[in-house]
Amino acid sequence: MKNWRSIxxxxxxxxLGGVILWWMYRGFDWETxxxxxxxxxxxxxxxxxxxxxxxAQVFRALRWRQVLRPLGEHPRLHTSIxxxxxxxxxxxxxxxxxxxxxxxxxxxYDGVSFSRGVGTVVTExxxxxxxxxxxxxxxxxxxxxxxxxxxxxxxxxxSGFMRQFTTTGWAVTILCALxxxxxxxxxxxxxxxxxxxxxxxxxxxDGLLSIRNVDGVGLFLFNSVAIWIxxxxxxxxxxxxxxxxxxxxxxxxxxxxxxxxxxVLVPTPNGAGPWHFAVKTxxxxxxxxxxxxxxxxxxxxxxxxxxxxxLGVYAVGALAVTKARN
Numbered sequence: 001m002k003n004w005r006s007i008x009x010x011x012x013x014x015x016l017g018g019v020i021l022w023w024m025y026r027g028f029d030w031e032t033x034x035x036x037x038x039x040x041x042x043x044x045x046x047x048x049x050x051x052x053x054x055x056a057q058v059f060r061a062l063r064w065r066q067v068l069r070p071l072g073e074h075p076r077l078h079t080s081i082x083x084x085x086x087x088x089x090x091x092x093x094x095x096x097x098x099x100x101x102x103x104x105x106x107x108x109y110d111g112v113s114f115s116r117g118v119g120t121v122v123t124e125x126x127x128x129x130x131x132x133x134x135x136x137x138x139x140x141x142x143x144x145x146x147x148x149x150x151x152x153x154x155x156x157x158x159s160g161f162m163r164q165f166t167t168t169g170w171a172v173t174i175l176c177a178l179x180x181x182x183x184x185x186x187x188x189x190x191x192x193x194x195x196x197x198x199x200x201x202x203x204x205x206d207g208l209l210s211i212r213n214v215d216g217v218g219l220f221l222f223n224s225v226a227i228w229i230x231x232x233x234x235x236x237x238x239x240x241x242x243x244x245x246x247x248x249x250x251x252x253x254x255x256x257x258x259x260x261x262x263x264v265l266v267p268t269p270n271g272a273g274p275w276h277f278a279v280k281t282x283x284x285x286x287x288x289x290x291x292x293x294x295x296x297x298x299x300x301x302x303x304x305x306x307x308x309x310x311l312g313v314y315a316v317g318a319l320a321v322t323k324a325r326n
Contacts, residue, residue: 020273024280024294032295042241046303049237053307056230057084060124063223067120068112069215075110079322082315089312092269092305099125109322131228132261139258142251232257238300244292245283256282270305 061080068075075083083105087098103117214220236253239245256279263278264271276297283293 020268020277024273024276025298028291028294032291033298036242036295036299040243041299042246045237045240049234049304050307052230052237053234053304054311056227056234057081057088057311059223059226059230060084063220063227064120064124066214066216066220066223067123068117071113071116071120073106073112073116075106075112078318079106079109082318082322085311085315086319088308089315092309092312105319109319127224128227131224132258135228135254135258135261139255234304235260235300238296238304241299242292242296244288245296248283248286248288252282252286255286270301270308272301272305275301 058081061077061084064084065075065077065080083102086105087102089098090101091098099121100118103112103114103121106112106117107114232254235257236250239248239253259278259282260271260275263274268274276294279297279300280290280293283296284290288296
């Protein structure tokens with residue numbers, strides 16, 4: 001039974017992502033992808049976006065070490081960074097597995113308490129959700145005038161835009177929302193099942209409350225903001241890669257970034273499928289043709305996923321060297 005559950009955890013997210021991607025690109029002209037990759041794309045901007053994708057994970061490792069320090073846990077910096085690299089890469093195979101895996105890496109290589117590590121990961125996720133909420137509020141407030149001007153100039157009403165969604169499109173949107181809610185419920189159940197002994201409960205509580213005793217609140221806030229600035233720049237710079245998106249402003253990128261962040265919560269490998277659908281829909285709202293939006297989403301997601309995988313491979317090698325030295 002456990003083997004079947006393990007298999008389903010891998011197969012179902014892959015199937016879900018695959019079905020959504022098939023539905024999105026079933027009539028796609030693949031020749032345009034080949035032309036874009038060879039002649040129609042400015043790769044310089046894609047390369048320039050890579051350092052920010054790496055820095056986002058480095059800042060996350062720095063913040064994690066800072067939260068662990070008040071608990072008496074002092075993992076090495078390179079171990080923490082490699083644990084983060086590996087956690088993101090592993091989540092490409094089994095969504096959400098990386099959260100547990102990175103705690104296991106610190107325990108194995110630096111003797112960090114696993115349950116305390118899980119507690120600090122929960123703390124990090126709470127902080128991240130607060131950051132996403134603030135970004136969402138900022139985008140909502142600043143984009144209301146933009147949406148009004150767009151609808152006024154184009155003569156398109158909001159209801160008219162919504163009617164462009166097919167029945168399948170609405171079904172995908174509702175399904176993704178339900179899956180996000182189901183994922184949150186499952187995570188809560190896992191935490192409840194995990195906290196059966198009092199010692200584990202205490203460690204989790206210590207991890208959650210460690211933010212109160214963090215050494216340098218200003219540095220903690222800086223690392224938290226830096227993570228999301230790097231994530232955004234990692235995405236925004238890719239707008240300049242293609243003609244269809246290079247003229248769009250930073251505000252458009254922010255809307256697509258926030259919507260895409262929520263789409264990644266759907267349990268598919270790196271948000272494959274839901275993220276493509278969300279970004280394409282936002283770009284259409286700002287006048288980008290559907291095929292051009294789908295092309296942009298496909299290229300950006302594929303290249304950035306390859307970067308995450310490459311960092312994971314690097315982490316495996318680096319941790320092997322650390323083990324040999326130990």
